[in-house]
Amino acid sequence: MLEIKFVRQNLPTVQKAVENRGGTADWEAFNRADAQRSAVLNEIEQLRHQRNVASEQIARLKKNGQAADAQMADMRSVGDRIKQLETELTAQEQILGDILLGIPNIPDPSVPVGRDEKDNPVIKTVGRPPEFDFQAKGHWDIGEQMGILDFARAARIAGARFPLYLGAGAHLERALINFMLDIHTNEHGYTEVLPPFIVNRQSMTHTGQLPKFEQDLFKLENWDYFLIPTAEVPVTNIHQGEILTEEQLPVYYTAYTPCFRSEAGSYGKDTRGLIRQHQFNKVELVKFVEPEHSYEELERLLQNAETILQRLGLPYRVVTLCTGDLGFSAAKTYDIEVWMPAQNMYREISSCSNFEAFQARRANIRFKRKGQKGTQLVHTLNGSGLAVGRTVAAVLENYQQADGSVVIPEALRPYMGGKEKIAP
RNA sequence: GGAGAGAUGGCCGAGUCGGCUGAAGGCGCUCGCCUGCUAAGCGAGUGUGCGGGGAAACCUGCACCGAGGGUUCGAAUCCCUCUCUCUCCGCCA
Numbered sequence: 001m002l003e004i005k006f007v008r009q010n011l012p013t014v015q016k017a018v019e020n021r022g023g024t025a026d027w028e029a030f031n032r033a034d035a036q037r038s039a040v041l042n043e044i045e046q047l048r049h050q051r052n053v054a055s056e057q058i059a060r061l062k063k064n065g066q067a068a069d070a071q072m073a074d075m076r077s078v079g080d081r082i083k084q085l086e087t088e089l090t091a092q093e094q095i096l097g098d099i100l101l102g103i104p105n106i107p108d109p110s111v112p113v114g115r116d117e118k119d120n121p122v123i124k125t126v127g128r129p130p131e132f133d134f135q136a137k138g139h140w141d142i143g144e145q146m147g148i149l150d151f152a153r154a155a156r157i158a159g160a161r162f163p164l165y166l167g168a169g170a171h172l173e174r175a176l177i178n179f180m181l182d183i184h185t186n187e188h189g190y191t192e193v194l195p196p197f198i199v200n201r202q203s204m205t206h207t208g209q210l211p212k213f214e215q216d217l218f219k220l221e222n223w224d225y226f227l228i229p230t231a232e233v234p235v236t237n238i239h240q241g242e243i244l245t246e247e248q249l250p251v252y253y254t255a256y257t258p259c260f261r262s263e264a265g266s267y268g269k270d271t272r273g274l275i276r277q278h279q280f281n282k283v284e285l286v287k288f289v290e291p292e293h294s295y296e297e298l299e300r301l302l303q304n305a306e307t308i309l310q311r312l313g314l315p316y317r318v319v320t321l322c323t324g325d326l327g328f329s330a331a332k333t334y335d336i337e338v339w340m341p342a343q344n345m346y347r348e349i350s351s352c353s354n355f356e357a358f359q360a361r362r363a364n365i366r367f368k369r370k371g372q373k374g375t376q377l378v379h380t381l382n383g384s385g386l387a388v389g390r391t392v393a394a395v396l397e398n399y400q401q402a403d404g405s406v407v408i409p410e411a412l413r414p415y416m417g418g419k420e421k422i423a424p
Numbered sequence: 425g426g427a428g429a430g431a432u433g434g435c436c437g438a439g440u441c442g443g444c445u446g447a448a449g450g451c452g453c454u455c456g457c458c459u460g461c462u463a464a465g466c467g468a469g470u471g472u473g474c475g476g477g478g479a480a481a482c483c484u485g486c487a488c489c490g491a492g493g494g495u496u497c498g499a500a501u502c503c504c505u506c507u508c509u510c511u512c513c514g515c516c517a
C-alpha cells in the first residue's frame with residue numbers, strides 16, 4: 001500500500017506508474033472520497049472537542065451539586081451528530097482503503113518500462129548449457145522411468161498438478177531443502193524459521209496477496225484461513241505491528257515451506273512435470289532492513305540465491321522484470337532462470353524483490369533510530385532460495401546420462417548419503 | 425469440547441461508586457550533575473497515529489488502555505460479540 005499523503009501529493013507520478021504496469025484505478029473516486037473524508041473528519045474533531053470541554057464542565061457542576069441538565073441536553077444532540085458523521089467517515093475510509101489497497105507499488109526508477117516478460121532485459125548469464133550426444137529427455141520422463149516421480153498416481157490421490165516423489169526422488173527433494181537451508185544459515189547469516197503454513201486474511205493483506213488476488217489462493221472452507229502461496233507471507237508477518245530497534249536491523253530469515261497455489265488461469269500451461277504445481281516446496285529468504293540499504297540488500301539477496309545454483313553447477317541467467325511484468329507489491333524484482341535442456345529454454349527458479357515500504361506500511365512494521373524521535377517504516381525484501389521442485393527438475397535434466405541415469409551434483413552428495421548417481 | 429482467570433506504555437504493575445488519567449509507582453533507557461575508574465547518588469526527560477501553529481526548540485486539537493459494537497453528557501473503568509493468553513478436566517499427533 002502507498003501512503004495516502006504520498007498518493008495525494010504525487011498523483012501524476014502514481015498514475016503514470018500504475019499505467020506503466022498496465023493497471024487501473026478510479027482516481028476521481030479517490031479524490032472525491034479523500035476530500036469528503038477530510039471535511040467530515042474536521043467537523044468530527046471540532047464537535048468532539050466541544051463535547052470534551054462540556055463534559056468537564058458537567059463534571060464540575062455535578063461535583064458542586066449544581067444542575068447540568070441544559071448542557072447534557074445540548075451534548076446529547078452533539079453526540080447524535082458525531083455518530084452520524086462517524087458513519088459517513090467510515091464509509092469514505094472504506095472507499096479510500098479499497099482504492100489504496102488496489103494500487104500497486106511504484107517501480108524503482110532503475111526498472112525498465114515494458115509490457116510483459118519479453119521486455120525483461122537479461123543482465124547476466126552464468127554457466128554453459130550442457131551438450132548431449134543423445135536426445136535430452138524431460139525431467140518427467142526421466143523421473144517416471146526411474147520410478148522416482150509418479151504423476152499418474154499423484155493425480156489419483158489428489159488431482160492434476162500434484163507431485164508424488166518416491167525413493168531417491170523424495171530423498172533428492174529433501175536433500176536439496178537441507179542443502180539450501182544449511183548454506184543460507186551457515187554461510188549467509190540467515191536465521192532459520194518454520195512458520196505456519198496456513199495464515200489469516202490480515203497476513204495475506206499485509207504482504208499484498210489480498211484483496212486483489214484471492215482467486216490465486218486456496219482458502220479453507222468455513223474458516224477465514226488460506227494455505228500459503230509462499231513463505232513470504234508468514235515470515236514477513238513475523239514482525240507485523242512491531243517497532244524494531246535500529247540495532248536489530250537487518251533481520252534475515254530463511255524458511256522452508258510447502259507452497260500452495262490455485263494456478264487459476266494457467267490451464268494448459270506447463271501441464272507436464274514439476275514446473276507448475278498446486279503444491280511445491282520452496283526455501284525462502286526474507287529480509288527486514290533500513291530503507292537506505294534496501295537496494296544493496298537486494299543485490300546480496302540475489303547473490304545468496306545464485307550461490308545455490310553455482311554450487312549445484314546449474315546454468316542460469318538473471319533478468320530484471322520490466323514494469324509490465326513486475327509483481328503487485330514489488331518495487332524491483334530480479335528473476336533467476338535456470339536452464340532446462342528438454343525445453344531448450346531458461347525457466348524461472350527464483351524471484352528476488354525489494355518491496356521497499358509497501359508491505360511494511362500494510363503490516364505496520366517500523367523501527368526506531370537511537371536518539372531520534374518517532375519511527376520509520378522498514379523495507380522488506382524476499383527471494384526464493386530456491387524453488388525446490390524446479391531445482392529437482394533442473395538437476396534431473398541437466399545431469400541426465402545416455403543410459404537414463406542421473407549424476408548427483410557433487411555438492412549435494414553429502415546430503416544424498418554419498419551417492420553419486422540415481423540409476424533406474 | 426467443558427469449567428474458570430486474564431489482556432493497561434519498552435518491561436513490571438496501579439487504576440477506587442464511570443468524570444482534568446496518556447494513564448500512579450517501579451524497572452529500563454536518554455541527557456545533565458556529582459564521585460579521580462566501576463558501583464551508588466541527585467536532577468530532568470522518555471508512547472504512537474492524524475491535523476493546526478512555529479525557522480526551530482516547542483506549543484496545540486483529535487484518537488488510541490487486545491479487536492469490534494453498545495449504554496452514557498462523559499468509559500481503561502458498565503454491557504455484548506470476537507480474538508488471544510493462562511489454570512483445571514476431557515480428547516489427542
